[in-house]
Amino acid sequence: MDAALDVQPVEPIETLDSFRAQSGRFLFAQPRSGGDLVYLEQGTAHERRADVRTALRCPEPDCISPQITTVSRSARSARDGYRHLVRPGRGHAPESVFHRQAKALIVRWAREQGNVASAREEVRVGGGERVADVLLTSFSGNLLAVEIQYASLSFEQWAERTESYQRLGVAVTWLWGHVGAHMPLQGRWREIGAHLVRDARPVLWINPADERIAWAYDLHALQQQPRKPDPPKYQFGPLSGLDLRQNGIFPPGFLDETKRIRDEIEQAERARERRAAEHNEQMETARRRRALNAPQASLRMVEPLPEQDPGPPSEWRRPRRHNGLCPRCGLRLDPSLSVHADPFCDRW
Numbered sequence: 001m002d003a004a005l006d007v008q009p010v011e012p013i014e015t016l017d018s019f020r021a022q023s024g025r026f027l028f029a030q031p032r033s034g035g036d037l038v039y040l041e042q043g044t045a046h047e048r049r050a051d052v053r054t055a056l057r058c059p060e061p062d063c064i065s066p067q068i069t070t071v072s073r074s075a076r077s078a079r080d081g082y083r084h085l086v087r088p089g090r091g092h093a094p095e096s097v098f099h100r101q102a103k104a105l106i107v108r109w110a111r112e113q114g115n116v117a118s119a120r121e122e123v124r125v126g127g128g129e130r131v132a133d134v135l136l137t138s139f140s141g142n143l144l145a146v147e148i149q150y151a152s153l154s155f156e157q158w159a160e161r162t163e164s165y166q167r168l169g170v171a172v173t174w175l176w177g178h179v180g181a182h183m184p185l186q187g188r189w190r191e192i193g194a195h196l197v198r199d200a201r202p203v204l205w206i207n208p209a210d211e212r213i214a215w216a217y218d219l220h221a222l223q224q225q226p227r228k229p230d231p232p233k234y235q236f237g238p239l240s241g242l243d244l245r246q247n248g249i250f251p252p253g254f255l256d257e258t259k260r261i262r263d264e265i266e267q268a269e270r271a272r273e274r275r276a277a278e279h280n281e282q283m284e285t286a287r288r289r290r291a292l293n294a295p296q297a298s299l300r301m302v303e304p305l306p307e308q309d310p311g312p313p314s315e316w317r318r319p320r321r322h323n324g325l326c327p328r329c330g331l332r333l334d335p336s337l338s339v340h341a342d343p344f345c346d347r348w
Contacts, residue, residue: 016214016234022179023209025071025081026097028104029056037104045072045080058084059100063092079210095150095180099133101208102148102175105239106134110146113244115139126168130161135170142246143170148206150177155191173249178207184214184234200258202251211239215251 028037029052037059040048049070057066065086074080103121110119116136123135125145132145145165158174165172174192176182182189184205193203193216202217214236241252 015236016184019205019207019210019212019214019236020178020183023081024087025079025083025209026059026101027079027081027208027211028059028101029068029082030059031055032057039104039108040070040080040082042080043074045070045074052082053085056082058088058092060088060092060097063088065092081209095177098177098179098208099148099150102177102206103133105206105208105211106146106148106175109239109242110134110136110244115244125165125170129168130164130170132170136244138246144244144246144248145170145172146175146249147172148175148177149182150180152181155195158192159195171247173204175204175206175213175249178205178214184216200262201248202254204249204251206239213237213239213242213251215254217254 027040029040030037032055038056040052052068052070056068057063058068060066063084065084065088067085068082069085071081071083107119107121110116115138117139118137120135121133123132124130125132125135125143130145133148134146136144136146138144147161162172162174176189178184182205189203196203197217202215205214206212207214214234216234235251237252243250243252243255245255
């Protein structure tokens, strides 16, 4: 597990708890006569209430209590929403509601962006190899799949789906559910998050009931020889603040921060290379200096020793004693001179 993703929130825990709250409110309702989902604009809960009770219903097909009304919270700077008149007991899994609401919210948000030609839900890609929760098409024909994940997903499943989109030439962004297996402070998303930060991408969560986004990242993981990274920080913002690009969806300021970190890394790498070049040049200068001084040093090392007196010729030297007898003739030698004057012996 990557230490960079051992998250400690910097926001007050009440903020994080508020983001992760399982609210019964929602922002899209289904017309009783059928048709597209109806979005509840902020600040309109009071004026829409009567019409909502008669013309709209819960968007979940299997809901056993589809009657809904509105909740006004804008006076408290909170998000208005729809809610059930009677809390449904079954056929209404909260995660499926959030998933459906989040898809509708992303489609609505994308259609407000100036670089999106179309935004559609549940689109088959690659002959059915993948089915994108939301598929965005730019005016230049680029495709971006948005996957909204509330259900449990293993790292291997995530990697396989992501690689599948890449093989098909489709960029993909994952938005994790604010509740469930991958919500903030849960451990399930961290292995995926460790992979994302190496690719300079954030982990994004969506809360469709409040129309808000949370994100976390630690861009120091971009370093080739990273120090022990700081824990990434949870940050929060409105969905409208997201930055839609050809290769994905990014939180506000993320791309600028990524560029700043990359520039710092590049400058540090250039400085390291410059120091290494200067060191190598100094070593080469020292080597050349040693090479120039080497011949004189070697001459000094092989200078001959001063000549020494060899002494008298060998024939002048006293013969070795052989028990006091001449080794040539066997006669006794003079004990003081080790010679004798025998005319028949040439030994002196």
